[in-house]
Structures are given as structure tokens and as C-alpha cells.
Amino acid sequence: MSYVEPVYRFEPGDADRELWQCGVELFGPGAAEGDPELLRMALELLTALGLEDLRVDLAHAGLIRAVLASAGLDFAEQLSSYDRMLEGDQSLIEELTAAQPDGAAALRLLADVDGDSTGYVANLRTTMLPVVPAAEQALAELEGIATALDAAGAMYRILPGTASNFEYYSGVTFRVTANGNECISGGRYDGLTESVGGSSVPASGFAASLSQLAEVVTNGESK
Amino acid sequence: MKELPIRVALPRGELRTPLAEQLAAVDFVAEGYGEGSRSYRFDVNGRPGVQVRVFSDEDIPIQVALGNYDLAICSRAWVDELLVRYRHDSIVPLRALDLPSERLVIGGAAGANLEAMATAGPVRVATEYPNVAQHVLTRLRIPNVQLFEVWAQAQAWPPDDAELAIGLQSDLEADNLVTLAEAHRGGVWLIGNRESLAQRNLEAALAPLMALPLGPSATGVVSPTPLQLTAVPSMAARPERDTFRIAVPDGHAQRHTVAALAAAGIEFEGYTADRADRWPQSSIDGVEVKMMRPQDMPRAVALGGFDMALTGQDWLGVFDSLFPSAPVTQLCDLQRSDYRLGAVVSEDLPAETIGEAVAYWRRDDPGRTIRLASEYAALADQYARDQHLGRYRVIPLSGASEGFVPEDAEILIEGTETGTTLKANRLRMIDVIMMSTNCAIGNSTRPDGRRGELRDEFVERLSGANASAD
Numbered sequence: 001m002s003y004v005e006p007v008y009r010f011e012p013g014d015a016d017r018e019l020w021q022c023g024v025e026l027f028g029p030g031a032a033e034g035d036p037e038l039l040r041m042a043l044e045l046l047t048a049l050g051l052e053d054l055r056v057d058l059a060h061a062g063l064i065r066a067v068l069a070s071a072g073l074d075f076a077e078q079l080s081s082y083d084r085m086l087e088g089d090q091s092l093i094e095e096l097t098a099a100q101p102d103g104a105a106a107l108r109l110l111a112d113v114d115g116d117s118t119g120y121v122a123n124l125r126t127t128m129l130p131v132v133p134a135a136e137q138a139l140a141e142l143e144g145i146a147t148a149l150d151a152a153g154a155m156y157r158i159l160p161g162t163a164s165n166f167e168y169y170s171g172v173t174f175r176v177t178a179n180g181n182e183c184i185s186g187g188r189y190d191g192l193t194e195s196v197g198g199s200s201v202p203a204s205g206f207a208a209s210l211s212q213l214a215e216v217v218t219n220g221e222s223k
Numbered sequence: 224m225k226e227l228p229i230r231v232a233l234p235r236g237e238l239r240t241p242l243a244e245q246l247a248a249v250d251f252v253a254e255g256y257g258e259g260s261r262s263y264r265f266d267v268n269g270r271p272g273v274q275v276r277v278f279s280d281e282d283i284p285i286q287v288a289l290g291n292y293d294l295a296i297c298s299r300a301w302v303d304e305l306l307v308r309y310r311h312d313s314i315v316p317l318r319a320l321d322l323p324s325e326r327l328v329i330g331g332a333a334g335a336n337l338e339a340m341a342t343a344g345p346v347r348v349a350t351e352y353p354n355v356a357q358h359v360l361t362r363l364r365i366p367n368v369q370l371f372e373v374w375a376q377a378q379a380w381p382p383d384d385a386e387l388a389i390g391l392q393s394d395l396e397a398d399n400l401v402t403l404a405e406a407h408r409g410g411v412w413l414i415g416n417r418e419s420l421a422q423r424n425l426e427a428a429l430a431p432l433m434a435l436p437l438g439p440s441a442t443g444v445v446s447p448t449p450l451q452l453t454a455v456p457s458m459a460a461r462p463e464r465d466t467f468r469i470a471v472p473d474g475h476a477q478r479h480t481v482a483a484l485a486a487a488g489i490e491f492e493g494y495t496a497d498r499a500d501r502w503p504q505s506s507i508d509g510v511e512v513k514m515m516r517p518q519d520m521p522r523a524v525a526l527g528g529f530d531m532a533l534t535g536q537d538w539l540g541v542f543d544s545l546f547p548s549a550p551v552t553q554l555c556d557l558q559r560s561d562y563r564l565g566a567v568v569s570e571d572l573p574a575e576t577i578g579e580a581v582a583y584w585r586r587d588d589p590g591r592t593i594r595l596a597s598e599y600a601a602l603a604d605q606y607a608r609d610q611h612l613g614r615y616r617v618i619p620l621s622g623a624s625e626g627f628v629p630e631d632a633e634i635l636i637e638g639t640e641t642g643t644t645l646k647a648n649r650l651r652m653i654d655v656i657m658m659s660t661n662c663a664i665g666n667s668t669r670p671d672g673r674r675g676e677l678r679d680e681f682v683e684r685l686s687g688a689n690a691s692a693d
Contacts, residue, residue: 101440105317105413105433113315113417119424126429127317 001025004210023186023207030202031141031188035172036148042176042184042206043154049217051178056149056156061169061187062138063124063160067106070132071099085111085161103131115158118146124160138171141188145172168192171204181216184208229273229428232287232295234280235259235623238411241322242296251431263626273428276631279622281351284414288313289618291631293419294428296320299410299442300327300352307444308354315420318413321436327352327407328392329359330400332382337403338450340386341365349373349380350389352407355444359389359406364449371526374518379501383513384528398501410442467510467677470524470532472517473499479560479661480533487688489681509673524664525549530674531681533557536659537564537599537638544601550667554678555686557661560640564599566606566654567635567645569628577610577634577654584633596620596627597636606636606656625650 004022011017024041026034039056046054064085068078084092093111097104106128115121121143128135142158149156171188186206193201233242233256243257253265253275265275278286283297284305290313299319305312329348331340340346345367350356353372360368371380377388378398388395389406396402413432419425471494472480478496491512493500503512515523520532521542531554539553566577574580585591593615597603600619607615618632625648628635637652638659639645645652663685669675 097440101319101437104319104440108315108317109420113420115421117422117424120421122424122426123420123429126426127433130433 001027020210021207022210022213023205025203025205027193027201027203029204031171031204032144034202034204035141035145035188038186038204038206039145039149039154039174039176040152042174042186043152046176046178046183049213051183051216053177053179054154055177056154057175057177058142058145058149058156058158059160059173060138060142060171061173062171063110063128063135063142066132066135066138067103067110067128068096070103070134071096100131103128106131111161115160116156118143118150120158121146141172145174174206178216181212181219183213183216226272227423229294229423229425230292231267231273231275231428231432232278232283232292232297233275234283234297235277236280238280238296238298238322239277242411245320245322245435246431249431249434251428263623264630267428270427276626277623279620281621282619282623284314285619286631287414287416289616290416290418291618292416293423293425294413294415294432296322296411296413296432298324299412300355300407302412302414303407303444304352304354307358313417315415315417316412317415318433318435319438319440319442320411320413321438322411324409324411324438324442325391325393326405326409327355327389328395328402329387329389329404329406330378330381330392330395331387331403333399333401335382335386335401335403337363337365338452341367341450342452345369346387347371347380347385348387348389349377349385351375351377352389355407356389358444359404359447362446362449363404364452366452371522373516373522375516376519379513379515384523384526404447405445407444408442410438412442465509465673467531467674468529469505469510469512469681470515470520470529470534471499471503471512472520472533473514474517476517476533476535476560476661479557483533483557483559483661483685483688487681487684489684507677510677521549521551521664524666525551527666529665530670530678531663531665533661533663535560535562536662537562537657539662539664540564540657540659541599541602544599544605551664552667554663554665554682557663557685559661560659562638562640562659563652563655563657564602564636564638564659565652565656566595567628567637567639567650568633568653570646570649570651572629572653574653580633580653581610581612590614592616593634594618594632595634595636596624596632598622598624599636602656603634603636 002024006018007021008018026038043054064082065078068081073081081092093107096107109124109127121139125139168189169187170190173187175185176183184206188204190202192203240257252268255262256265263277267273267275280298281301283295284302286292287295288305302314302316306314346365347369348356349371351373353370356370371385377390378395378400381388381400388400392402477499481496491503491505494503499514501514505512517534518538520534521539523529524532568580572580574583593612595603595607595615596618598620600617603617624635624637628650665678
């Protein structure tokens with residue numbers, strides 16, 4: 001399903017609170033099938049708009065969640081720890097390493113190293129699975145999407161410690177930039193339909209702010 | 224395209240035996256590594272894409288930071304010596320290992336007290352770990368520190384040439400220094416190159432190395448509680464000494480120096496061809512003798528701690544390339560221990576001059592970086608500029624240098640007395656930078672009074688006796 005709709009957000013000051021957003025929602029296919037399809041569509045869309053230097057930043061909410069859970073943190077503690085990780089709080093890594101010394105290598109790779117290959121995911125797997133076996137599915141999903149992007153010849157980075165909206169997303173998250181400007185962001189949220197009273201259905205999607213996208217396209221044309 | 228091997232750096236020295244045993248237990252066997260083979264490179268049994276190279280422990284972090292090696296095992300203190308200064312370095316510490324390790328401590332003479340020192344005047348600190356030292360001393364809030372980065376034996380400096388030394392606890396205690404504070408908790412770690420971890424599948428080496436027994440994670444640099452100073456630090460200058468101080472070397476230079484002194488009719492009790500006390504005794508009134516590493520003598524003389532030191536012209540040249548205006552000069556040539564210092568290349572290189580060599584290396588790629596490895600990093604840097612090498616990189620080393628060329632560097636800036644070791648490693652010297660013999664050095668300005676007279680007397684006797692040596 002696709003849409004072009006106004007959305008309403010709180011913005012401080014006099015900034016517009018009504019934004020026009022376009023997006024795609026994909027219900028049904030799981031990560032193995034759905035994630036590559038969704039990303040291919042996002043890249044095709046931006047290419048059709050004439051945008052260049054497309055780059056994909058990938059993350060996976062489930063990876064961080066699995067690591068934090070294995071360190072014995074409950075959900076509330078996971079959320080506050082993840083906020084600290086996003087803020088670059090190095091003492092968090094020290095605390096987590098002290099709690100689970102065997103997980104130091106996996107934490108370092110997740111928090112400090114930006115990957116750009118399936119090799120990186122293999123290194124995550126090597127360091128993480130002996131300590132955090134619950135991360136297996138997340139790693140497989142990340143590897144699947146990296147392999148698909150390799151096949152498509154797309155440029156990408158894997159920044160597993162930067163999954164946006166940790167509570168909302170359940171799987172791979174991504175954002176696509178053109179010449180360094182963010183154009184599209186999205187990801188997998190398999191728990192969404194259930195959380196609003198529906199039946200459990202795998203779901204993923206992406207969205208773009210129309211005004212932001214128009215600005216990037218216009219700037220690209222004027223160069 | 225051929226897949227690049229996964230390159231793993233392992234330490235030689237005391238870590239080698241216990242590490243080899245642990246590596247065998249996780250099926251990571253580099254034949255010959257544990258036995259202390261003279262080879263520097265090893266294949267790993269059953270892991271065809273993995274290569275092992277042996278380095279001095281302290282050289283390993285820089286090799287990983289440069290991206291020459293993907294994974295490595297080494298002492299955490301040398302890792303932190305880089306990371307504490309260069310926060311965004313390319314090294315990722317991965318796992319603390321259960322291997323013997325020692326902590327770094329701040330040591331001083333018996334009865335020394337950090338608070339009292341900090342208020343008494345400038346605190347001179349000798350160490351091989353200047354970055355770790357700076358980190359710890361800054362956090363201790365010692366207001367006036369003079370940090371001496373030495374090549375070796377920092378423990379030789381207190382109490383007369385420095386108030387404190389920072390080094391391995393056992394080394395400091397062997398020289399009767401007492402521990403005043405902890406500087407680094409030690410530890411041995413598996414580390415990785417950031418780019419390699421991001422870009423390459425290292426599983427063939429990473430998986431077995433991650434299975435090595437876990438060590439204590441409480442390693443690394445300490446952040447001590449600041450001293451609570453109750454008095455205003457004194458800015459008073461150190462009193463002028465009245466003894467004539469002379470430094471004599473240990474190690475390879477010792478027998479040559481003993482022979483040079485003997486030829487001049489000078490003997491120091493406790494300093495012979497097979498004995499080197501820290502403070503040998505002189506029968507000459509007003510003369511004080513101290514044994515230390517010859518590498519550190521030019522600095523000790525420049526700092527005013529010694530009136531004369533018996534070292535090598537190579538070390539004077541290295542110091543001069545670092546500090547060209549330092550007040551140190553050669554007083555006389557002892558004309559012993561002939562030594563050539565120069566550019567060393569592979570024996571198989573089809574070139575007779577350094578110019579031909581550079582042309583050969585760049586025949587297919589004019590922008591190729593020429594790598595120069597050396598214990599004498601400043602001298603190597605100066606040589607590269609003097610020779611107009613263009614794009615080059617200096618790789619600082621502390622040992623095991625013979626195994627570098629040709630795989631890890633194109634040029635080695637190295638010294639040789641007979642050339643035997645070079646030949647054994649299929650190397651040859653293509654360009655001589657300097658001829659070096661042992662020499663006496665002193666301050667550029669002659670001291671006044673009795674010290675000046677003694678300096679003249681020593682120079683005269685050493686010059687006269689050794690003019691006809693060899």
C-alpha cells in the first residue's frame with residue numbers, strides 16, 4: 001500500500017506542524033523477502049527522481065535489544081541504555097562489559113565500528129553468537145539485506161548502534177541519503193498491527209517528507 | 224581477484240610460550256612460534272588464509288593501527304599508550320585474555336612522597352610510556368612535571384636524574400624503587416584493526432582467537448584521585464651540583480667502553496666487561512658514575528644531568544635529528560665499535576642505489592607509498608626527506624626489525640657492525656647514512672670550575688689513549 005497524506009507533529013516555535021508525507025507499507029512478507037524488496041523500491045524511486053550518490057545506512061533494533069537483554073537489563077533499562085549509546089556515552093560500554101565480560105568484543109563492534117560489508121556481519125556473528133545466541137535472527141536479517149545491496153551494487157554502511165525509534169521498530173531499519181541529504185527512512189515493525197489490536201502480521205515500510213524530498217531534488221537540479 | 228590473507232600479529236618475548244599453549248588448545252597452531260623459532264612469519268595449520276607475523280610486543284599496536292595487520296595479541300599497556308593520546312585510532316580492543324601481565328606503576332626512591340614532591344619543585348619523570356604517564360600525572364594534578372621519554376630502563380633515572388619513574392613494577396623494584404601509585408592495570412588483549420573488522424570477514428582467525436580464555440576485564444589506564452596539596456608548589460631552581468657526573472653504557476657497547484676506559488687508564492669499580500652496577504665507583508675525587516642505556520644519554524646530558532656520557536655517534540645523530548638545537552656535542556671519538564647506519568633493502572632488489580630502488584618500486588605505480596621501518600624513526604623521517612622519496616611512511620619499531628623487509632616495509636633504517644645479521648636475513652645496505660663509533664659527549668658549554676677541569680682531563684686521556692685504538 002502507498003499513500004501521500006498530511007501528518008501532524010509537534011514542532012517547537014513557528015515551524016510547520018502539518019507535514020506532507022509519502023510512504024509505502026508492506027504487510028505480509030517477512031524480513032528475508034520484504035526487506036530487500038522495500039529497499040530496492042526506495043532506491044528505484046530516488047534514482048527515478050534523478051538523485052545521485054545514493055547511500056544506505058542500515059541498523060537493526062533487534063541486535064541492540066538482544067545484547068542489552070543478555071546483559072540482564074529489563075525493557076525500561078534497555079531504553080535508557082540505548083539513549084546513552086546514541087549519545088556516545090562510553091561509560092555505558094564499560095558498564096556493560098563489566099556485567100558481561102565475554103560480550104566486550106560484540107559490544108565494541110556494535111558501538112564503535114561502522115561496517116560496510118557482509119564481512120562485518122560475519123565478524124559480528126563470530127563475536128556475538130557465542131555470548132548472545134538470541135541475536136541469530138537479527139544477524140541473519142542484516143546479512144540478507146547486506147547481500148541484496150551488494151548484488152544491487154548499492155553503497156551502504158551498517159551502523160547497528162543507531163537504530164532509530166528503538167520501541168517502534170523490530171528489525172532492520174534504514175535511511176537513504178542522496179549527496180549526503182536524508183531522503184527516505186524506514187524499517188521493519190512486525191509488532192505494530194498486534195499493538196493496535198490486530199492480528200500478528202509481518203510489516204515494514206518507508207516514508208519521506210515531501211517538502212524535504214522536493215528540496216533535495218531541486219538542489220540537485222540547480223547544480 | 225585473489226583473496227588477501229588474514230594477517231595476525233603475535234608477540235615475541237615472555238608472552239610467547241604461554242600464548243602458544245593457549246593457541247594450540249583452540250586449534251590455532253603456528254608451527255615454530257611456541258618454540259621460539261628465529262623465523263618471523265608462520266602459516267597456521269589447517270587455516271590456509273591466515274598468516275602470523277611475530278613482533279616485539281610494543282610494536283604491535285602501531286602495526287594494527289596502520290592497517291598492516293587485521294588482528295593481534297599484545298599487552299594492553301602498549302595499546303593504551305596509543306589510544307590514550309589518539310582517541311580515534313584504528314585499534315579496536317576486543318577481548319581481555321588470561322595471560323601473564325604486569326601493571327605499570329609510579330615509583331620513586333624509598334621514603335618518597337608524591338604530595339611532598341609535587342610542592343617541592345619540578346617533578347622529573349622518566350618513562351617509556353609518555354602518553355600513559357601524561358594521562359595519569361595530569362589526573363594526579365601534579366602542577367609542574369618534566370616528562371622524559373626514555374628508550375629503556377626508566378628505573379635507572381631516580382632518584383638523582385628524576386624524581387619518579389613509570390614502568391613495570393618488577394623493573395622498578397629491581398632497582399630498589401618503591402611503588403607510590405598505580406598507572407596502568409596491565410592485561411593482554413586481542414585487538415583488531417577497525418577497517419578490517421568493518422570490511423573483511425575475519426572469521427577464520429577471529430573465531431579461534433575469540434575462544435581463548437577470558438582474562439580480567441579490569442585492565443587499562445587508571446584515573447587516580449587528585450593529590451590534595453596543602454602548600455603552594457615551589458618554583459625554585461634545582462641547586463647546582465658540584466660533582467662531575469659521567470654516564471657509562473650497558474648492553475652491546477659495554478665491552479667497547481670498558482676497553483676504551485682501560486686504554487686511558489681509567490677504571491670504575493663495578494663496571495667491567497661482565498659486570499655493570501647501576502652506580503659504579505670511581506677512585507677519582509668528585510667523580511660520580513652511573514650506568515644507563517646509551518640511547519638515553521644524549522637527552523640526559525642535554526638536561527644537565529651529566530657532564531660526560533660514553534655512547535654511540537648513532538645515538539647522538541638520532542637525538543640531534545629530534546632536537547637539533549639541544550646543547551649536546553661530541554667531545555671525542557673513542558674509535559671503537561665501528562658501526563654503519565644506513566638504508567637496508569632486500570638482497571633480491573635489482574637496484575644499486577636508493578634512486579634506482581625507488582624507481583623500481585614505483586615502476587608500475589608512481590604514487591606508491593615507500594615504507595621505512597626503523598628504531599630510529601626521526602632519522603628515517605629525515606632520510607626520506609633528504610632523499611626526496613615523495614610519498615612515504617615511517618613505521619617506528621622497537622625490535623625484530625630484520626623480518627620487516629620486503630613484506631612490511633621497502634626500507635629498513637638499521638645499523639650493523641659486521642653485516643652478518645643482515646646477510647642471514649637476505650638483506651643488504653644500499654646506502655650508508657652515517658659511520659658510527661663510540662664517543663664521549665658533553666654539554667655544548669664547558670662547565671666552570673672543578674667539573675670543567677675534570678672534563679678536560681677525561682677528554683685528554685680518552686682521546687690520547689684511543690687515537691691509536693684498533
